Amino acid sequence: MIPAQFDYVRAGSLGEAVQELAADEDAKVLAGGQSLLPLLRLRLAYPSKLVDVGRLPELTGVHDRGDHVFIGAMATHDEVLRSGVVNADCPLVAQATATVADPAVRHRGTFGGSLAHCDPAGDLPAVVLALEGVFVARSAEGEREIPAAEFFVDYLESALGPGEVLVGVRLPKLGAGWGYHYEKFHRTAQSWATVGVAAAVKRSNGAIEEARIGLTNMGPTPVRARVVETALRGMQMGDDVRRACEEAAAGTSPPSDLHAQPDYRRHLARVLTHRAILHAAGSP
Amino acid sequence: MPRMAITVDGVKYEEEVEPRLLLVHLLRERLGKTGTPVGCDTSNCGACTVMLDGKSVKSCSVLAVQADGCDVVTIEGLGANGSMHPMQQAFHEEHALQCGYCTPGMVMAAIDLLRDNPDPSEDAIREGLEGNLCRCTGYCNIVRAVRRGAQEMGQAVRTS
């Protein structure tokens, strides 16, 4: 279908973008358009104006900042996948990004767009939650930082205000000893995760020193599997790990849709968490 | 209405467009490039795939105004001097189409895949084409055609 009418501005600067947004509360940010344009075509959204941030230099690129990696909101999935620093220091991001959509969508869709969109089935939110990234947002009032634990508010709802633009995300480099794995279950190529598990595991002397687990599509927002994280601390690899992962769905409220019912999603969370931990622990 | 400039298949155009005009509709309805079809409303099928500044995109999921100043290549811009591009020829030889609706997008996605991987394995081809749906062929002949097209394009590079 053809989208309903809207106005369009291509912002020439970040300052102009936030002014445009401040002046019109029904205006929306347009990044890669890979989620927004399908919504407009299906007439599920009616913004008055699209503020295109696609060419703003402040939002582009992937930057090595010493103790952390800064991924600009407009870095495309394709750029993230090809980034040396992401592959070296945040391989979990690269692993999850490789499972997002297909090559053509990855050429347009952006890192920031998939986080700001807050789709519970999106792969990157659980990853940024597990890595404890920090979101940098700009509005007409200035810049602020939002920890990942506070960013994902509800179904398709982030902590960004209507006048705020996501500039990028700081991802701490976790350093030596950590291994990573993103385990995604979906029924057809190119489709979204029925359930996904993002795992980062630090081992020392054979045992698990620390584990961080983010779950995709186990509720309206991504969640940490805290019960499992706590149980794994200090654990040797073996049968105990599988038993610990049995608690992966504790405290979650998975959705029911065409792809799966909640009990099946809970089952998937347990199995996939175990797989993700085994892979992550095997590769530090 | 915003004014925009765009190069399509080597020809420059200047157009006044409504912001909501999709790139695929600019191509088909304004510029007469009907070789690029629309197959879905959800950005899933890939029938509308074109090259935008050298990379594959789904032209139903790009606003025309977003492509201001860009270079677009469609299926209609591939052949030269009346002969088909080696990838088009390979689709023909390997019987990689039945109704042909998915073919323009398949050919564009296949050429995009070869930018990174000039000699892709069967698995790499299936992964590379995961954003393109075919409801007729069952994909086997398409995969064979892409392998053949890749070999012929490689040969063309080696002998030129």
Ligand SMILES: Cc1cc2nc3c(=O)[nH]c(=O)nc-3n(C[C@H](O)[C@H](O)[C@H](O)COP(=O)(O)OP(=O)(O)OC[C@H]3O[C@@H](n4cnc5c(N)ncnc54)[C@H](O)[C@@H]3O)c2cc1C
């Ligand atoms: C066929 C298909 C399959 C897909 N499969 C997957 C998948 O398996 N996994 C997955 O994770 N994703 C998937 N996606 C979504 C893809 O990752 C999109 O790239 C992503 O959801 C949105 O990014 P975008 O840059 O296109 O954002 P847009 O569509 O431009 O914007 C999305 C939303 O975020 C807001 N927004 C965007 N950027 C900013 C910013 N900088 N500041 C403030 N707000 C902003 C917009 O206002 C809008 O509300 C798929 C998409 C398609 C079309």
Ligand code: FES
């Ligand atoms: S028409 Fe563009 S993806 Fe289907």
Ligand code: FES
């Ligand atoms: S040949 Fe008919 S859809 Fe592919």
